[in-house]
Amino acid sequence: MMKIKIILYETLKEYGKDKLSEDNTMLIPEGTTIQGLADILKLPYENGLVFSVNNTLKHKEDILYEDDEVRVFLFIAGG
Amino acid sequence: MAFGYFMKVAEINLSNNKIKYVDLEEDVLRKYIGGSGLGAKLLYEYTNHQTDPLGPENVLIFLTGPYTGTKVFSSDRYEVITKSPLTGIYAEGDCGGEWGEKLKKCGVDGIIFTGKAEKPVRVVLRDNKIDIEDATYLWGKDTVEVDEILKEEFGPDARNLSIGIAGERLVKIAAIMNEGEVGRAAGRAGVGAVMGSKNLKAITVLGNTEVKLAHESELNDYLKDMAPNMIKASKRLGDYGTSRDVEMYEEIGDLPIKNWYEGNWKEKAAKISGTAMANSILTGKYYCGRCVIGCGREAEITEGPYKGLKCAGPEYEAIGMFGANCLVDDLNVITKAQDLCNRYGMDSISAGSLMSFCIEAYERGLISKKETGGLEMTWGNGDSIIKMLTKIAYREDIGEVLGEGIVTASEVIGKNSSEFAIHVKGLDVPAHDPRAKVSLALGYATSPRGACHVAGFTHNLEFAFALPDLGYPKTLDRFTTEGKAKMVADMQNLMSLFDSLHLCKFTLFVGMSVDPCVKCLNLITGWNMTKEEFLKAGERIFNLKRLYDVREGISRKDDTLPARLLMHPRGGGSGDNLPALNIMLRDYYKIRGWDEFGIPTKEKLAELEIEDSDYNDENKNYTL
Numbered sequence: 167m168m169k170i171k172i173i174l175y176e177t178l179k180e181y182g183k184d185k186l187s188e189d190n191t192m193l194i195p196e197g198t199t200i201q202g203l204a205d206i207l208k209l210p211y212e213n214g215l216v217f218s219v220n221n222t223l224k225h226k227e228d229i230l231y232e233d234d235e236v237r238v239f240l241f242i243a244g245g
Numbered sequence: 246m247a248f249g250y251f252m253k254v255a256e257i258n259l260s261n262n263k264i265k266y267v268d269l270e271e272d273v274l275r276k277y278i279g280g281s282g283l284g285a286k287l288l289y290e291y292t293n294h295q296t297d298p299l300g301p302e303n304v305l306i307f308l309t310g311p312y313t314g315t316k317v318f319s320s321d322r323y324e325v326i327t328k329s330p331l332t333g334i335y336a337e338g339d340c341g342g343e344w345g346e347k348l349k350k351c352g353v354d355g356i357i358f359t360g361k362a363e364k365p366v367r368v369v370l371r372d373n374k375i376d377i378e379d380a381t382y383l384w385g386k387d388t389v390e391v392d393e394i395l396k397e398e399f400g401p402d403a404r405n406l407s408i409g410i411a412g413e414r415l416v417k418i419a420a421i422m423n424e425g426e427v428g429r430a431a432g433r434a435g436v437g438a439v440m441g442s443k444n445l446k447a448i449t450v451l452g453n454t455e456v457k458l459a460h461e462s463e464l465n466d467y468l469k470d471m472a473p474n475m476i477k478a479s480k481r482l483g484d485y486g487t488s489r490d491v492e493m494y495e496e497i498g499d500l501p502i503k504n505w506y507e508g509n510w511k512e513k514a515a516k517i518s519g520t521a522m523a524n525s526i527l528t529g530k531y532y533c534g535r536c537v538i539g540c541g542r543e544a545e546i547t548e549g550p551y552k553g554l555k556c557a558g559p560e561y562e563a564i565g566m567f568g569a570n571c572l573v574d575d576l577n578v579i580t581k582a583q584d585l586c587n588r589y590g591m592d593s594i595s596a597g598s599l600m601s602f603c604i605e606a607y608e609r610g611l612i613s614k615k616e617t618g619g620l621e622m623t624w625g626n627g628d629s630i631i632k633m634l635t636k637i638a639y640r641e642d643i644g645e646v647l648g649e650g651i652v653t654a655s656e657v658i659g660k661n662s663s664e665f666a667i668h669v670k671g672l673d674v675p676a677h678d679p680r681a682k683v684s685l686a687l688g689y690a691t692s693p694r695g696a697c698h699v700a701g702f703t704h705n706l707e708f709a710f711a712l713p714d715l716g717y718p719k720t721l722d723r724f725t726t727e728g729k730a731k732m733v734a735d736m737q738n739l740m741s742l743f744d745s746l747h748l749c750k751f752t753l754f755v756g757m758s759v760d761p762c763v764k765c766l767n768l769i770t771g772w773n774m775t776k777e778e779f780l781k782a783g784e785r786i787f788n789l790k791r792l793y794d795v796r797e798g799i800s801r802k803d804d805t806l807p808a809r810l811l812m813h814p815r816g817g818g819s820g821d822n823l824p825a826l827n828i829m830l831r832d833y834y835k836i837r838g839w840d841e842f843g844i845p846t847k848e849k850l851a852e853l854e855i856e857d858s859d860y861n862d863e864n865k866n867y868t869l
Contacts, residue, residue, distance in 0.1 A: 213478070
């Protein structure tokens with residue numbers, strides 16, 4: 167297992183309840199992809215999820231590593 | 246007869262006050278759908294290369310679509326189609342609110358205005374009845390005042406559309422506005438100036454006639470099932486409006502900064518975001534007809550020089566153009582600027598673009614206080630921007646030149662000002678940067694009305710979104726050119742259909758993708774249209790608009806972007822990335838079936854069943 171930090175924004179915050187510790191970290195299996203993390207957190211929508219890892223935007227198939235800081239936004243098309 | 250239509254448009258000649266009805270044939274509707282598609286066909290037939298956009302020979306067309314007046318989400322919209330006085334080519338504006346629904350309920354699918362009234366007039370449509378009346382008393386009033394007066398006169402259910410001071414004065418970035426203080430705009434390409442050129446101040450619609458649908462209860466059941474997910478998936482758009490993602494746009498390099506030159510503005514962006522608005526001036530939200538999202542903003546300024554102003558809150562485009570692109574980090578100033586644009590009836594994208602252009606010209610010493618009427622047009626100077634907007638609307642000082650549009654303004658100011666006049670075909674670039682999402686470069690270069698982000702709406706497929714039923718199961722990389730030509734063409738075809746059905750594009754990724762659109766159209770009309778026929782109609786519509794532009798002299802030479810967007814790496818979230826436009830354009834022409842000059846081939850037109858006698862006339866050589 168490895169520890170990562172996860173910051174969920176706005177309406178996504180509820181998906182971290184009971185899963186993240188007080189310092190917004192959680193343990194996940196090594197080799198977990200971003201999509202895998204989304205599945206673990208049971209994030210809601212196929213469309214619109216944006217993942218930033220260590221301040222760089224990433225794809226869902228990218229693999230996460232120990233101590234990564236993952237920020238998750240829900241982007242809405244338009245405007 | 247097809248269900249979902251009234252099968253006719255009213256043709257109103259303002260020169261002689263004669264009104265006639267033009268019957269619509271079902272096979273034409275099936276090929277062009279309505280709204281933008283039908284409008285392109287009518288405009289092609291009513292105007293020609295010699296048509297002066299501000300002359301009585303131009304036409305101003307208002308059309309609804311088959312979705313308008315039904316319960317399809319966010320469908321109570323209309324389209325304005327005309328020849329643009331700003332660009333000289335095809336112009337259209339899609340607009341929400343409730344005016345479109347009320348127009349259709351007058352028993353017509355749309356109106357075509359021809360000619361020019363001798364003095365200011367308003368037109369009032371009731372159920373199967375049209376009156377042309379004196380509007381001298383409305384001339385000089387702003388769009389909010391006009392709406393208030395007409396509501397007083399006709400009652401609160403009246404839906405009114407009008408031009409403001411800018412349209413009256415033929416300012417070439419003039420918009421057409423509806424719904425009064427909530428400020429819905431058919432904004433782009435100077436459609437309001439065409440209305441002004443006809444001395445047409447306002448149109449009131451009071452209809453109550455319901456259009457017959459083929460399978461109404463089945464349609465409503467289908468929509469009811471879809472609604473909960475749409476409401477949930479669009480919650481952030483409703484909570485924070487179109488400016489919900491300003492900070493993210495800044496982070497990825499999508500937000501224009503300092504007239505498209507800079508790459509970073511992080512802390513400032515947070516001050517003008519949708520979240521900042523929600524925590525300060527936001528008082529409510531506005532829903533267009535049949536909308537379940539509610540992205541419209543209602544605001545009240547509670548401090549500073551604009552204290553007490555209650556108005557529509559600024560949209561993302563106004564925040565991008567008046568805010569980051571002018572280095573203004575004061576949400577109150579941006580709100581005031583948006584309100585002035587709404588009241589004067591001006592396109593807030595072009596107005597914002599003209600501000601950043603004017604500021605750069607001033608800062609570089611190309612113009613001085615002598616030209617600006619004493620205003621210090623410096624970066625971040627909100628007070629000067631507010632005053633300059635009034636000068637444009639009233640054609641004062643350099644405002645007169647700016648009001649002619651960015652191309653004319655750069656020609657008059659001269660020197661090297663065209664280097665930082667950021668437009669395509671004369672239409673100012675909206676607040677999404679093609680260096681951050683390269684499909685935008687191709688979309689801007691090939692959009693029928695000039696730089697437009699909603700003609701293709703492609704940038705979403707390069708960032709966080711997929712559209713499986715159009716053949717895009719995964720989000721594309723935003724920096725690479727691979728696959729972009731086809732994706733842009735596919736999305737332009739689909740968005741042409743949205744503008745023809747009349748459907749808000751914000752519904753696309755929250756439920757109304759391709760298959761649901763086809764299903765709703767068939768339930769409304771009783772047709773049995775396949776997905777292939779549906780998408781082919783979109784391709785036909787887009788090609789006809791291109792054909793219109795080709796007739797005006799548009800070709801490969803015009804399908805380009807300003808050097809700043811193609812050659813200047815802005816840094817920040819897009820780093821050194823530059824869009825490889827020429828490679829994408831080469832591939833795009835091939836996919837489109839256009840020749841190397843960007844002209845649709847005869848084979849493509851035959852495939853699309855576009856019957857164009859002008860184009861096929863051997864004496865008229867469009868193949869260069």
